Amino acid sequence: MSLKRRSPAAHSERPPFRPSQWFLGLLVTLTLAAAAVAAPRLGIHEGYSRLVFPLPAPTTAALKVTGQTATVTLGAALPSESGALTLVGVKAYAVQGRTVRVTLAPGHTKAKVSVLPAAGGQPARLVIDVLTSTANVPAKPTTTAKVPAIKPTVAKPAPAAVTRPASTRPLNRPLLVLDPGHGGNDSGMASQWVREEDVNLAVALLVRKKLREHGVDVIMTRSTDRHLSLNKQVDLDMRSRLATTGTVSAFVSIHTNASGPNAQGIETFYFGQPMAGQGRSTAVFENGGGQAGEALTRRMTSSAQGMLGDILAQAKLSFSRQLAQQVQANLIRATGAVSRGVRTDAFYVIRNPTTPAILIELGFGTHPVEGPKLAQPAYQERMAQAIAQALLTFLNQK
Template sequence: VVVRLKGAVEATVRRYSDPERLVVDLSLKKEASTPAKALPDPPRSRPPKPPKPVVLLDPGHGGVDPGMVGYVVEKEVVLDVALRLERLLEREGIEVRLTRDRDMHLSPDKREDLSRRAALADSSQVNLFISLHVNATPTRTAQGVEVFYFGRAQDARVLTQVIRENGGGELGKRLTQEARTVAERILFDIVAQANQRYSQRLAETLGRKLSQTTGSPFRGTFPGDFFVLRYAKVPAVLVEMGFGDHPAEGRRLADPTYREKVAQGLLSGILTFLANGAYAR
């Protein structure tokens, strides 16, 4: 990195770890020959308010894409939870943006739809990106909360789930391979590695708080080659809030009172993460 400056400067260099980063402070050199005239004290004013954190919520699927269909329809549940969570976050003074606020798709083409959602997360104007989903399994026996962050899927079960969320079938396999190519670059990118660690921390916080609030088991956090997360420059996760095809959990997800608990659990996780200062603007 080359920085060109006008005038003589003094540079102070410091290196930090966790995450690995280099900090360079630049300041103008003081002129020793002519003493500077004292400036009058500036008028007292209140310090500027810190900018509001901005959370981007992505209710998955929508429009022509219903997502999983079991005891609930995924696109309906995640939109309802997102709107509830938006209301709760705004009460806390947090700005909220949505990739969709009604039953709609960003594009009827799945690749284009996911790309547009991903592009919204690749922005300096947001602090967190949270994609909301409802889980499913062929056996219809699993229940609980899972949260994913971007990275290479480490086992076959997660890979199957990633392919399904990336569109399923041959399309899902192709988009997963595209995302995997991006995931492999993280190994050589210090900034991306730091963001991945923050995303993993966000995933862990959300998963535990969501489980505590709803009583649903916390099944863990996992890396996954999710197409919608591949370009995020901020902490970004994909939340599977429960299994919509499980006889008990699926029926709970159909209950508005339970959905409010889900929103409350996500709120608690977001506030805890932000309170730790683990985000950048």
């Protein structure tokens, strides 16, 4: 037996929630509120990432890429501005006078630049495209270009264990990713009553069934007792990257907790630094445990700190918190379990998705009362119904 130590609205008739819509809305809002500054608008496209800087007037622009720095020299000065970014292929930007510098992520060394005149109610714009793959090199933007929307990125090929909807799925149907944690070579927690991999999968399959009944498509990271990779970090990365496109509305990872015999209750997480007073980070165990889990959690904790200055990342976390609160409330109401609340922690699997992402701990399989409950189909059904209803509410879906 392996144990993981732990420490302690009504429906509206609005259209289904789309992550691309709220990102686009955010970008438009930022454009109107920050027209006088040099902060970029951001776009993720197939094969490249785009930064768009408003200009006071059309001007010249010359690009030079040296190592991991793309430097653009302008014919006109811009207000000074700088910041970190979590855009694919890009780490940071800095504007000083006539110079715009973009720090590229490792492995990215190509970029293109163009200047668009004012058109369609938009000011003149400096456009910097950072290539993220050798294919789909962007053409020069047209003068009628709108504020760039978040579009699908190139995702890593999914393993055979992953179930994807058919490519002919209607565009107006919401799409979610459900991640039953662990599986295959990693069973997760185990007690005399339950194995984590079994509970996670049983509940996730029930949630999928209920969502499909209400017109929601679902990608499962696994639908059988399988792992995606023997390497835990690669396994987590493959799961999370199924939710890095603008077509996915949410990513939900489902887990079962473990600790001493007195620990019990349900808790729901979204990505962030471990909360003060919760003891050793819960994420250490879900990130692989041992020294590898410790190292990955330290990296993710540092990443959480770095996200504080990224506006788009903060928007994602805000929606993730709302989803986590809805799920937690529904689960407690449906089960009568002890509520351990909504928390933040540095889980790798919910760091990478570019859409609202949460991780649910359904309860403690090591608790003498809660453990046997988690093995009961009727209890699993109640939990699945609560999670599905929270997701439907979040999506404004009937």
